[in-house]
Amino acid sequence: MTEQPPSQDPDAQPPPPPPAPAAPDYGQAPPPPPPAYWQAPPAYGQAPPAYGQPPPAYGQPGAYGQPQYGQPAPGYAYPYPQPADTSGKATASLVLGIAGMILCGLFTGIPAIFLGISAKRDIDAAQGRVGGRGMATAGIVLGSISIVVSIAVGVLLTVLIANGTNCVSTNTGNSYSVNCA
Secondary structure (H helix, E strand, C coil), rough: CCCCCCCCCCCCCCCCCCCCCCCCCCCCCCCCCCCCCHHHCCCCCCCCCCCCCCCCCCCCCHHHHHHCCCCCCCCCCCCCCCCCCCHHHHHHHHHHHHHHHHHCCHHHHHHHHHHHHHHHHHHCCCCCCCCCCHHHHHHHHHHHHHHHHHHHHHHHHHHHHHEEEEEEEEEECCEEEEECC
């Protein structure tokens, strides 16, 4: 059997907690808060701000003559120029060019080319106030491709019909085949 040293009695009670600080009486000021672990010292030659003093008002000059938040630095304008408006004709040219690729090439490809050329002229005349030159170019290219594809499909169908191809389909049980002569 092991014996416990006399200072570590297993049946001994822990010491009671320290008493809570007394609450101030009604009408008295509360005790001051404990000091912070670390506080930044005031700037050189300035007294620390008094407790409860409001911060400087908005728009007051900052330290060392620096501008306040949200204002451009002296001698500089806002860093980004305003975006140019996009030409409506360029947007329409692009939409018609895409529609020509998907639906029917001749009916949407031709207007896409004309609108794209007109939009490029308007954009050049606006001297940077109107954007969308890339969209106009894309509309012209897609419209041209859709016209070429529709003409090629039309020629192919015309040749197939003119040759009078005879296609015979046969269904034999589990297989289905088409033979064109």
